[in-house]
Amino acid sequence: MFGILTLASPFFSEETLKHIKNIPGKTWRAAIPKNFAHLTRDEMKAKLMPAPQLPKTMELATSEPNTAIPDAFDFRTAFPKCVGEIRDQQKCGSCWYLNPQVHFLQIW
Structure with a gap:
């Protein structure tokens, strides 16, 4: 009670x-x-925003056994149109929201 x-x-x-x-x-x-x-x-x-509900069981991610992994990879070089100005967000409480928005705007 x-x-x-x-x-x-x-x-x-x-x-x-x-x-x-x-x-x-x-x-x-x-x-x-x-x-x-x-x-x-x-x-x-x-x-409040609902917490994501994870399934009780999840599939494990697998990779090809002979996949070659490069010695180095630079996302800025591989996808130059997707990376723009990197902003200082250390004092921003909404960076979880703003960060994807900025990247989507840069692509389009």
């Missing part, structure tokens, strides 16, 4: 918010988003 009550309770709480606000050294301001304040844990999870 306790687990059911926990899942039905709001995902965000004033108690948690107060705890987060008291963490020293934060460079951001904590708040409960108005459009998410009423959501339960399950409702909040449903709004």
Whole structure:
């Protein structure tokens, strides 16, 4: 019964918010988003991007036994139209999204 009550309770709480606000050294301001304040844990999870579901069994990748592997390979030389400017993304939290977009735009 306790687990059911926990899942039905709001995902965000004033108690948690107060705890987060008291963490020293934060460079951001904590708040409960108005459009998410009423959501339960399950409702909040449903709004997030779903984790990929891997099959329970997977085929193993195989290679040809006599495949020759080159001593060196430079993608920039092999596919010069696919590689453009390489940007510094170390401070970007969205590089997982932007990186493929940049490469697709360079190709077309």
